[in-house]
Amino acid sequence: MKFFRITPAVCLCLTFLPLLLSAEALVVYSHRHYPSDDLLFAKFTEQTGIAVQVVKANAGELIERLRAEGENTPADILITADAGNLALAKAAGVLRPVQSEILTEAIPENYRDPDNTWFGFTLRARVMIYAKDRVSPDELSTYEDLADPKWRGRLLSRSSSHIYNQSLLASLIAANGEAAALEWARAVRRNMARPPQGNDRDQMRAVARGLADVAIVNTYYLGLLHHSPDARDREIAKQLRVFFPNQEGRGIHMNVSGGGVTRASSRPEQARQFLEFLVSEEAQNTFPLTTSEFPVVPGIPFSDLQQSWGEFTVDPLNLGTLGELNPSAVRLFNRSGWE
Numbered sequence: 001m002k003f004f005r006i007t008p009a010v011c012l013c014l015t016f017l018p019l020l021l022s023a024e025a026l027v028v029y030s031h032r033h034y035p036s037d038d039l040l041f042a043k044f045t046e047q048t049g050i051a052v053q054v055v056k057a058n059a060g061e062l063i064e065r066l067r068a069e070g071e072n073t074p075a076d077i078l079i080t081a082d083a084g085n086l087a088l089a090k091a092a093g094v095l096r097p098v099q100s101e102i103l104t105e106a107i108p109e110n111y112r113d114p115d116n117t118w119f120g121f122t123l124r125a126r127v128m129i130y131a132k133d134r135v136s137p138d139e140l141s142t143y144e145d146l147a148d149p150k151w152r153g154r155l156l157s158r159s160s161s162h163i164y165n166q167s168l169l170a171s172l173i174a175a176n177g178e179a180a181a182l183e184w185a186r187a188v189r190r191n192m193a194r195p196p197q198g199n200d201r202d203q204m205r206a207v208a209r210g211l212a213d214v215a216i217v218n219t220y221y222l223g224l225l226h227h228s229p230d231a232r233d234r235e236i237a238k239q240l241r242v243f244f245p246n247q248e249g250r251g252i253h254m255n256v257s258g259g260g261v262t263r264a265s266s267r268p269e270q271a272r273q274f275l276e277f278l279v280s281e282e283a284q285n286t287f288p289l290t291t292s293e294f295p296v297v298p299g300i301p302f303s304d305l306q307q308s309w310g311e312f313t314v315d316p317l318n319l320g321t322l323g324e325l326n327p328s329a330v331r332l333f334n335r336s337g338w339e
C-alpha cells in the first residue's frame with residue numbers, strides 16, 4: 001500500500017485522501033520535497049487568503065494518481081521536476097491549458113509548454129562537477145568530450161532510468177541525432193568508475209572520496225551540500241567545482257521544475273493565481289537562496305554561491321522537445337548498456 005506525505009505532518013493512505021483534504025483549500029500534488037516550498041506556499045495563503053494543502057509523492061505516482069482519479073481528483077495543481085515529467089503529465093491528459101499574460105510574459109518561451117499546459121518556475125543546470133585537486137578545467141570542454149577514452153574510469157553519473165539523464169540524452173539527440181547520442185551513452189558508460197548507483201549527491205560524495213574525477217549532476221545539489229547542516233557535506237562541497245560545458249557551442253542543458261493546473265480542477269482561477277505567484281518577484285527571489293535553483297524569470301539575481309560558479313550560456317532548445325524525445329532517449333539508453 002502506498003503512503004503519501006501530506007503537510008503539515010500528516011501521513012495517510014491515499015484511499016482516504018479525498019475525504020481528508022479540505023473542500024476550501026487549493027490542493028497541490030507535488031514531487032518537490034523542500035521545506036522552503038511550504039514557507040513559500042504559506043506566503044501565498046497570507047497574500048490571497050487561499051489555503052494550500054500539499055500532497056507529496058514522486059512524479060510517476062502523482063501522474064498515475066491523477067489519471068486514476070479522473071474528474072474526482074481533489075488536486076488543482078501538479079508540480080514536478082523536469083520537463084520530461086511535465087510532458088508525460090501533458091500526454092496523460094491530466095493538465096489543462098491556462099491563459100495568463102503574467103505567466104507568458106514572465107517565463108521565457110522555451111521554459112513553458114507551447115500549449116500552456118505547464119510552466120517552468122525554476123531552472124536546473126545539468127552539468128559537470130569535478131575534483132578541484134585532480135582536474136584542471138582546461139581538460140573539460142563539452143558533454144560530447146566525456147565520451148573520449150581519456151576519461152576512462154574517471155566519470156560518474158546516476159542510473160539512466162532517472163528522468164534527469166533521460167532529458168540530458170534527449171538534448172543530445174536534439175543536437176547530434178540518435179546515432180551519435182547512442183554512441184555517446186555507450187562511451188560515457190564505458191568511462192564510468194563504477195556502475196551507476198545512488199543520486200546526484202552520491203556522485204559528488206564519491207568524487208570527493210577520490211572514486212572518480214568528474215560527475216554529471218544538477219548544480220543545485222552542490223548548493224544543497226554547500227548549505228548542508230552536516231559538516232561533512234560542507235567539506236565535500238569545498239573540494240568540488242562546477243564546469244559549464246559547450247560554451248563555444250549550443251550551451252548547457254537547462255531543465256525546469258514546473259507545474260500546471262489539473263484538467264479536473266474545480267478552482268482553475270485560484271490555481272492560475274497560484275502559478276502566477278510562483279513567478280512573482282518575491283517567489284523567484286527565494287529559489288536561489290533556498291534550493292540553489294536558478295530563477296526562471298530573467299533579471300532575478302543569482303545567489304552569491306551561484307555567482308561564484310561563473311557565467312554560462314544555455315542551450316535554447318524548447319524543453320517540450322525533451323518530452324517528445326523521451327521515448328527515444330529511453331530506447332537508446334537501453335541499447336547503450338548504461339543501466
Ligand SMILES: [Fe+2]
Nearest residue numbers: 081200218221
Ligand atoms: Fe532533484
